[in-house]
Amino acid sequence: MTTYVLTSARPYGGDPRDVVLRDGVVAGITAPGAADTAGATVVAAAGLMLLPGLVDLHTHLREPGREDAETVETGTRAAALGGFTAVHAMANTSPVADTAGVVEQVWRLGTEAGWCDVAPVGAVTVGLQGERLAELGAMAESAARVRVFSDDGHCVSDAVLMRRALEYVKAFDGVIAQHAQEPRLTEGAQMNEGALSGVLGLKGWPSVAEEAVIARDILLNAHVGSRLHVCHVSTRGSVEILRLAKERGLDVTAEVTPHHLLLDEQLASTYDPVYKVNPPLRSAEDVQALREGVADGTIDAIATDHAPHATEDKEGEWAYASPGMLGLETALSVAQLALVDTGLLDWAGLADRLSTRPAQIGRLEGHGRPVAVGEPANLVLVDPAARRTVDPAALASKSRNTPYAGRELPGRVVATFLRGRATVLDGVLA
Numbered sequence: 001m002t003t004y005v006l007t008s009a010r011p012y013g014g015d016p017r018d019v020v021l022r023d024g025v026v027a028g029i030t031a032p033g034a035a036d037t038a039g040a041t042v043v044a045a046a047g048l049m050l051l052p053g054l055v056d057l058h059t060h061l062r063e064p065g066r067e068d069a070e071t072v073e074t075g076t077r078a079a080a081l082g083g084f085t086a087v088h089a090m091a092n093t094s095p096v097a098d099t100a101g102v103v104e105q106v107w108r109l110g111t112e113a114g115w116c117d118v119a120p121v122g123a124v125t126v127g128l129q130g131e132r133l134a135e136l137g138a139m140a141e142s143a144a145r146v147r148v149f150s151d152d153g154h155c156v157s158d159a160v161l162m163r164r165a166l167e168y169v170k171a172f173d174g175v176i177a178q179h180a181q182e183p184r185l186t187e188g189a190q191m192n193e194g195a196l197s198g199v200l201g202l203k204g205w206p207s208v209a210e211e212a213v214i215a216r217d218i219l220l221n222a223h224v225g226s227r228l229h230v231c232h233v234s235t236r237g238s239v240e241i242l243r244l245a246k247e248r249g250l251d252v253t254a255e256v257t258p259h260h261l262l263l264d265e266q267l268a269s270t271y272d273p274v275y276k277v278n279p280p281l282r283s284a285e286d287v288q289a290l291r292e293g294v295a296d297g298t299i300d301a302i303a304t305d306h307a308p309h310a311t312e313d314k315e316g317e318w319a320y321a322s323p324g325m326l327g328l329e330t331a332l333s334v335a336q337l338a339l340v341d342t343g344l345l346d347w348a349g350l351a352d353r354l355s356t357r358p359a360q361i362g363r364l365e366g367h368g369r370p371v372a373v374g375e376p377a378n379l380v381l382v383d384p385a386a387r388r389t390v391d392p393a394a395l396a397s398k399s400r401n402t403p404y405a406g407r408e409l410p411g412r413v414v415a416t417f418l419r420g421r422a423t424v425l426d427g428v429l430a
């Protein structure tokens with residue numbers, strides 16, 4: 001196996017160091033110029049940030065069932081190019097990942113592809129129908145070792161089922177990741193509810209439909225003493241509820257997507273369905289509150305909600321388009337733009353929200369570990385000074401529904417290492 005020496009890299013944006021990767025681990029960290037490069041492949045890393053490999057809590061890989069939109073192979077290529085060394089694959093596939101058989105299939109496809117680790121998410125309820133619990137225990141005990149369970153795309157809105165799910169996963173230290181959306185308050189909803197939805201004539205998705213479920217779940221979870229995670233929070237009110245819960249020491253974690261940290265509802269006025277997503281893009285005030293929530297740690301993780309859709313599902317009239325946007329290949333750039341370049345977070349903070357904490361929430365061993373000698377060499381090298389214009393046709397994802405087409409974004413993933421093996425080098429798949 002190749003030994004790599006990353007010369008003059010800046011771990012967490014700190015002082016330059018030479019970092020040696022050998023036999024799958026970080027074998028040495030020395031002053032610049034002090035590492036032995038004999039027989040090693042040298043990666044010139046002056047000016048580059050070295051971070052733990054990114055971990056996504058929320059990726060849609062679409063396999064099985066919608067291989068025309070994405071496969072485990074194409075989605076994990078996109079993940080590696082985005083700097084990820086592990087992704088959680090959501091359960092809303094066809095068939096739904098609600099049995100040990102399906103989660104093992106997805107896990108195996110990930111292992112065979114080899115671009116990053118794939119941790120399948122198990123469905124909470126059979127067929128995402130919200131009626132009876134799926135075989136959570138069997139999925140936890142399977143080869144896929146599922147720890148995150150979610151009906152994502154659907155809300156577990158039945159309080160009794162939600163309570164049972166929270167109780168059930170305690171046995172194996174699992175977590176319920178809730179797609180917080182009160183279904184009765186969002187029937188036919190198309191965009192954020194507010195003055196603009198009235199002007200555009202699109203049915204509104206009110207903030208309270210998210211916030212009411214989060215508040216209920218926090219209370220339910222406190223009652224049963226389990227682990228609750230909230231998917232893609234999108235409103236100022238959600239941040240305030242989470243902040244209050246954390247002040248009270250309650251065991252709840254939350255994620256926000258890169259797009260909710262950068263884009264706002266004004267984009268709906270284009271009627272271009274590339275901006276249609278669930279939860280919807282919110283107000284500029286919500287965007288600011290979400291950024292502050294990440295900065296002060298109220299929001300634990302940035303998760304992509306990478307949601308590839310085939311062209312025929314994403315083009316045409318807004319009301320009929322599927323919600324969702326690509327995220328894996330632009331997440332780090334968007335996070336840099338929204339949080340680092342604005343001075344809200346430093347690179348160490350970004351590594352915490354994009355790697356350390358998501359790995360902890362998902363209980364992924366070997367990921368989100370410190371950049372330190374003896375640790376698994378799951379790493380990403382980023383050039384923060386680079387700029388690039390997003391070209392949908394150049395993405396590794398099988399789908400093209402990026403909201404950043406033609407936009408210039410800061411930062412570029414130069415290299416990604418999975419247990420010491422380069423999956424990306426010089427910005428291309430290795």
Ligand SMILES: NC(=O)N[C@@H](CC(=O)O)C(=O)O
Nearest residue numbers: 060152153277278307323324
């Ligand atoms: N985010 C989306 O708009 N869509 C997701 C489902 C989801 O995350 O709720 C999808 O599966 O396409």
Ligand SMILES: [Zn+2]
Nearest residue numbers: 152153179231
């Ligand atoms: Zn969702």
Ligand SMILES: [Zn+2]
Nearest residue numbers: 090152153305
């Ligand atoms: Zn999702």
